[in-house]
Amino acid sequence: MTARPPAVEARGLVRRFGSVVALDAARLVALPGEVHGVLGENGAGKTTLLSVLAGLLPPDEGEILRDGRSVEIDSPRTARRLGIGMVHQHFALVPRLSVLENLMLGWPGSPLQLPVDQVSELARNLADTTGLAVPLDAIVESLGVGERQRVEIAKVLLQEPRVLILDEPTAVLSPPEVEGLLSLVRRLARDGAAVLFVAHKLDEVLSVADRVTVLRRGRTVLEAARQEVDEGVLAAAMVGPEAARTLVDRDTPEGGDSAGISGREGGLRARDRPGGSHAPGADSLAAEPVARLQEVWLGSDKGGWRLQDVSLAVRPGEVVGVAGVEGNGQRQLALVLAGEADPTRGRAELPPEPSFIPQDRRREGLVQEFDLTENMALRLHHRPEFRKGLFLRWDALEAWTRGRIQEFSVRAQGPEVLASTLSGGNQQRVVLARELAEEPEFVVAENPTRGLDVAGEAFVHDTLLSLRDRPEGPAGIVLISTDLDEILALSDRVFVMVRGRLEPVEAGPDLRRRVGERMLGAS
Amino acid sequence: MSGLLDAAIVIAFLEAGVRLGIPLALAALGETISERAGVLNIGLEGAIIAGALGAALGALDTGSPILGVLVGGLAGAAVALVFAVFVVGLNVDQIIAGTAITLGGLGFTAAVYEARFGTTGTALTLPTLDPVSLPLLSAVPVLGPVFFSQAPTAYLTYLLAPALAWFFYRTSAGLQLRAVGEAPDAAAAAGVRVRRIRFVATVAGGFLAGLAGAHLSLAYAGTFAEGMSAGRGFIAIAVVVLGRWNPILVLLAGLFFGAASALQFFLQNLGFDIGYQIFLAVPYILTLAALGGWVGRARAPAALALPWPTRRRGA
């Protein structure tokens, strides 16, 4: 019996970005016919490793072997010729072109011809063999997220890759869609391809992978077959033994169902609440809402409604979780709640300065070219204590910034450093410091932990919960997130955004499944 | 006045409109190519004036207007090449670089002209590109004399518009170009050579702008004067917007603007004695009005004028 060489093997890959070492002698061995899970938390180097394999980035050092032969993957074209296809995390589709045009883009052949018939035929065959059907004439930007991903996958499958790389494919899907994807992945592996499946959620990888590789800080720290490991082992490899418990709690279904109330011992988020799960504390039930939306409708410039008949009362001392697949109006809801957008119809009663943690911290949360003091000034420039008539009191602002940097453990040399020099996690701390330092009564948080590592995520969650649990003047918090686990872990009440409507989900058992089904109503 | 005389005036007006519109349409078609690939070339004016001078010198030195036109095209392409090196190669800001190219082009052509011919002020006489009346077609009533008794560059323009449309929508290379202008990251991931396409598109646009300039000096004015492009490059950019980046519509928009420019002669002939300078402002005012009225509905290529690879701000 001859051992078949690995479909793809990476040895000693090193890749640096300036002073940051993204890959530090990373290793990966993927065999044909297997589903290979690549695990690691945000920033561990998974995407960098995949980008190297897909020809998007050259490695600084190291070797890549394809079917046992050493190769140099210098461009996506080369990767394609080598039979490597990648489905990207942020879809590599041209939104304003049709599905067929996207499938034909980059198709080898004469520049003067469009392979319309050839590609259409192949797409039909693909639908017949794998069940993956895509609407050829639709314009991509009109499609929902789940459908766009299917187009992306079809595009890659048309090239008949022998190595298929999926980068965080489940991040934007509802639970039923995730199931569909995972069964497709299993079928592709059965047909002989090597499928590299990148994720940072343990349970998904465990349910489908034959073998796993764990990356931590750019190095390969574990390579094993599925039978040899369990969640605990994987979590310990990903984040180290101390933090492993938190990770397991976060990523496994049992922890998720009880939604952060009971059933969590010793975890950082344990808390006692009278009234059982999903009910706000008895005191706060009677309290005046800190923010209220009454029958709010928000129109879009292209006609149609982004928000339809949304009503919500947020009471002090509760976290309202809003789940949903991206693109169903969450952004608009966040903007209305934060006072940034006025409802077209209906009423929004909001406190004077809602604290808003926007999802795009780089572009909306901070001005990258400003230093930390100036970034703090974005919120404070109206305040009389920082003004002297028309002038800003920069000395006072700087002192204030210094204090907050300490309080929120921002790793920066001082208030004079530019925001752009900080890491993602630290930038988020700056945003939190600015928005939450004054103990606000109402907070809108939009995907606040996106792209953060476990430590950063824990910090955000702890901060939000401590605001909610504050003895004098507890805050009302709206958490809008596409991460269902996050919603379930923190929320007292859960809603789902479906096509612009805010729909409550009843408390009780099997919450995760019910929310998941409602989310699917969206795409 | 007899009906025939009125018709003659209208036909003369329309013919002048087409004659004035051709350089606009030609430059605009060139700009459409580069903008569809995501490059906004404000330096188009520089390419046009370079083409005008290049064509003048080429025709003068070779005695052949046709060769002059070719030289003009190459001169425009050269200007666009410099622009492309900065904007595609070095990824500098397109707006500022384009403005610099236009200023540099105007100054440089003035300097070259002065260096060669001095500052005497007597206009140059050039071998001109004369109108060619197409057999049969030019005999068609009204349309004939208006469209088919023009300089050869006009016929090139008429053919170019549908050719470009075919290229954009029916060829693989055209698809790649459109993808590059809409979503360069996605195109790159699909294996498309973004930089190369943008380079070629920009230079091709400059070549056509150079041809437009050649038409100005050899077919329209019959001479060269400093600054004779008179802002046509900027109007051409507006024409691209009004034509919604579609070659056929761009051609029509360009001819429409030619008609607007011809209006000044028409009105003068009718005896409006206000002073001709005011009429010179008409094309620009009309362009402004058109931009204000129409634009919101058309959508530019999504990646137009944005740096690629995307530059992290502050980094």
Added chain:
Amino acid sequence: MNRSRGWIVTGVALLATVAVAAGSLALGGFDPWEAMRALVSGSLGSPTAIFSITLVRAVPLILTGLAVALAFRAGIWNIGAEGQLYAGAVAGVWVALAAPSSVPAWLLLPGILTVGGVAGAAWAVVPAALRLRAGVGEVITTILMNFVAIHLAAWMVHGPLQEARGVFPQTDRISETARLPVLIPGTRLHLGFAIAVILAVFLWAWLRYTASGFGIRAVGASPDAARVAGRIEDGPTLFRIFLASGAIAGLAGVVQVSGVTFALYEDFSPGYGYTAIAVALLAGLKPLGVVLTGVLFGALEGGAGAMQREAGVPAGWVDAVEALVILSILAADRLIRRGEA
């Protein structure tokens, strides 16, 4: 922005420009040394050169440079300083000529300066409104307005504002009371220079120390963050800045009439509004820097006349060099950033 990087970029850009400029002269058959010598002596070689040529030439460049720097800083591509300058000049000369001779200077001068500023702002209204209401890019609209202004001014001096004897396309000379006083007796250096410097200091202080100045910097650096995090409405802010930029350029026009030419004529501006872009960029969009770069370009353009007379270099060459400055700054900035990364 990294402070030292700013200086390095400027330095590299200037060196590259000088090298290419000298090279192009040599290619054109001119003697680079002769040309440079004429340039330097014509601009800085004597007190007359410095005060009556270079600094006088610098005034409109500093003012338009401030207008452009302010706009660019806020993310507004105002390429229309040229037209706004003409608008200010036309309005200023009109009022100056129409005012009765009994009006004293202390009243008339501020009056015409204000009128010029307002006219410049008015000239920016159309592009500003088109951008804010219809989303039309201001690059094209401001350039189109330039052409309209130039033709309007030409029409004025051929028609309604033409001199009384009707021979040349120019206006009559404005009265003594409408002229800016001279700062240094015996030279042509007028009060406009002081106005320009004071305005630069004012803008610097305003951007750095006031809340509204901070708002402008935020909007220019990141309109999204300014809107979401800072709750600064970019729309009204941008509109005001656009008009302020136009006003400063308009001021440049009326100052030029009132301090130097004392009349309006065709081709009144050799392209100050466009040179202003190079002036502003070279100064890193900083108001105080604009004073320095304005003087630098004043020397460049002031010395160009001497260069033409003594070394035979055509005037258009200076425009090409200015364009070269802009391109080298852009390139140097990108290359240095790449080196850092």
